[in-house]
Amino acid sequence: MGSTLAEKVWNAHVVPSGDSGEDLLYIDLHLLHEVNTPQAFDGLRASGRRVRRPDLTLGTEDHNIPTIAVDKPIKDPVARRQSELMRKNCADFDIPLLRIGDPKQGIVHVIGPELGLTRPGMTIVCCDSHTTTQGAFGALAFGIGTSQVEHVLATQTLAMKRPRDMAVTVNGTLRPGVTAKDLVLALIAEIGTAGGQGHIVEYRGTAIDALSMEGRMTLCNMTVEAGSRAGMIAPDATTLEYLATRPGMPQGAAWDAEAEHWKGLRSDPDAVFDKGIVLDGDAVSPFVSWGTNPAQSVPLNGLVPAPDAFATESERAAARHALEYMALTPGMAMRDVPVDSVFVGSCTNGRIEDLRAVAQTLDGRKVADGVRMMIVPGSASVRRQAVAEGLADVFDRAGADFRAGAGCSMCAALNEDRLRPGERAASTNNRNFEGRQGRGSRTHIVSPAVAAATAVSGRLAAPDDL
Ligand SMILES: CC(C)[C@H](C(=O)O)[C@@H](O)C(=O)O
Numbered sequence: 001m002g003s004t005l006a007e008k009v010w011n012a013h014v015v016p017s018g019d020s021g022e023d024l025l026y027i028d029l030h031l032l033h034e035v036n037t038p039q040a041f042d043g044l045r046a047s048g049r050r051v052r053r054p055d056l057t058l059g060t061e062d063h064n065i066p067t068i069a070v071d072k073p074i075k076d077p078v079a080r081r082q083s084e085l086m087r088k089n090c091a092d093f094d095i096p097l098l099r100i101g102d103p104k105q106g107i108v109h110v111i112g113p114e115l116g117l118t119r120p121g122m123t124i125v126c127c128d129s130h131t132t133t134q135g136a137f138g139a140l141a142f143g144i145g146t147s148q149v150e151h152v153l154a155t156q157t158l159a160m161k162r163p164r165d166m167a168v169t170v171n172g173t174l175r176p177g178v179t180a181k182d183l184v185l186a187l188i189a190e191i192g193t194a195g196g197q198g199h200i201v202e203y204r205g206t207a208i209d210a211l212s213m214e215g216r217m218t219l220c221n222m223t224v225e226a227g228s229r230a231g232m233i234a235p236d237a238t239t240l241e242y243l244a245t246r247p248g249m250p251q252g253a254a255w256d257a258e259a260e261h262w263k264g265l266r267s268d269p270d271a272v273f274d275k276g277i278v279l280d281g282d283a284v285s286p287f288v289s290w291g292t293n294p295a296q297s298v299p300l301n302g303l304v305p306a307p308d309a310f311a312t313e314s315e316r317a318a319a320r321h322a323l324e325y326m327a328l329t330p331g332m333a334m335r336d337v338p339v340d341s342v343f344v345g346s347c348t349n350g351r352i353e354d355l356r357a358v359a360q361t362l363d364g365r366k367v368a369d370g371v372r373m374m375i376v377p378g379s380a381s382v383r384r385q386a387v388a389e390g391l392a393d394v395f396d397r398a399g400a401d402f403r404a405g406a407g408c409s410m411c412a413a414l415n416e417d418r419l420r421p422g423e424r425a426a427s428t429n430n431r432n433f434e435g436r437q438g439r440g441s442r443t444h445i446v447s448p449a450v451a452a453a454t455a456v457s458g459r460l461a462a463p464d465d466l
């Protein structure tokens with residue numbers, strides 16, 4: 001019987017250890033941000049341990065930091081304290097840190113790939129659930145908790161039981177205007193927020209092959225919203241093309257050898273998956289969330305569902321509750337839902353391709369009266385590129401607020417960028433639970449193209465509607 005991609009990467013990292021029922025995995029890259037890490041460093045101090053491989057560890061500031069006045073001291077006292085702690089911890093333990101204002105700074109899941117740190121076949125962990133983003137490169141990448149962060153810092157290893165394997169095959173072709181974001185929302189709507197629980201998902205099929213690296217990252221990013229441990233896509237020509245442009249890549253014969261090895265990282269034809277689902281790429285259309293979890297999503301062409309339409313009482317109760325929180329009426333066309341605000345950004349959709357898609361729709365148009373649109377780059381490098389390509393001018397002319405600083409911003413409202421109670425947003429982020437974007441906030445998860453069209457129309461819309 002052949003092996004899956006996940007199994008191959010896993011097995012290549014198992015460090016011989018006692019028979020504990022768990023494998024001890026060697027970790028190739030450990031990323032850190034300012035949330036969820038302070039206790040791990042306190043633990044190291046308490047036990048008098050050092051960081052074993054600071055050279056395989058990198059920190060960035062992303063969650064709490066402001067996205068305006070990036071050159072000034074942080075005003076918010078909580079955010080300032082978090083950053084100060086992060087700076088002290090990284091300095092004390094010799095870990096490189098990309099601080100606010102650093103040209104390489106950005107959201108942790110955006111900078112790994114951008115800086116060429118994320119490579120096929122690696123094991124990558126970070127104190128953050130959306131670490132799964134980096135599985136787009138054929139790496140095994142997932143989020144870990146604070147005590148595991150401490151363990152990896154101290155030993156560069158992690159004890160874990162290997163998750164099961166799940167294949168998500170997307171045949172056919174995504175139609176023009178349909179993006180990886182729509183695909184992943186459609187997938188989660190189908191399998192539910194626990195549909196991938198205990199599994200590493202491998203995406204395959206012609207619609208996946210055709211995705212750009214940015215699209216693949218969006219897909220793997222939201223894989224965790226289906227409860228999955230990780231998402232992976234086997235490296236191919238698209239992956240190699242992206243990697244070839246990244247800093248620090250091997251050159252000449254060394255590159256050829258590495259590329260050969262990477263191309264071999266794929267599931268064997270006779271590999272057996274514990275679970276599988278097949279989707280028709282041609283059938284996917286722009287998707288939007290109506291409720292308070294990402295599975296509560298429907299096609300933009302669809303209607304706000306009636307709670308009675310759900311199969312189980314728990315789903316019906318969840319739908320009733322979500323509709324009340326979201327102030328929506330069953331039967332209302334999603335296209336008739338008006339928004340107050342539009343947020344473009346996050347580790348799901350804050351990369352250059354996302355900003356290009358937004359600019360394409362905003363070009364020559366204006367954000368609707370009464371709607372505020374905030375665009376926050378996923379990294380400082382994305383921002384520089386957006387300026388260089390003229391996207392920033394398009395955003396300005398349209399009346400959107402293109403922020404100077406990169407970070408999580410209104411994705412999680414851990415800095416001062418947040419929605420007011422009751423405010424409704426179309427947002428390119430990945431989570432829409434109650435209060436996610438500020439107390440009482442109402443989030444509709446959308447693709448960048450839908451976000452842009454919605455900003456112009458003032459109601460949920462796709463570019464074709466304009
Ligand atoms: C703050 C962090 C731990 C959290 C995560 O793990 O995902 C955040 O990034 C989020 O998206 O909710």
Ligand code: SF4
Nearest residue numbers: 130346347408411412
């Ligand atoms: S952008 Fe949002 S989802 Fe991504 S790491 Fe930051 S808070 Fe989490």
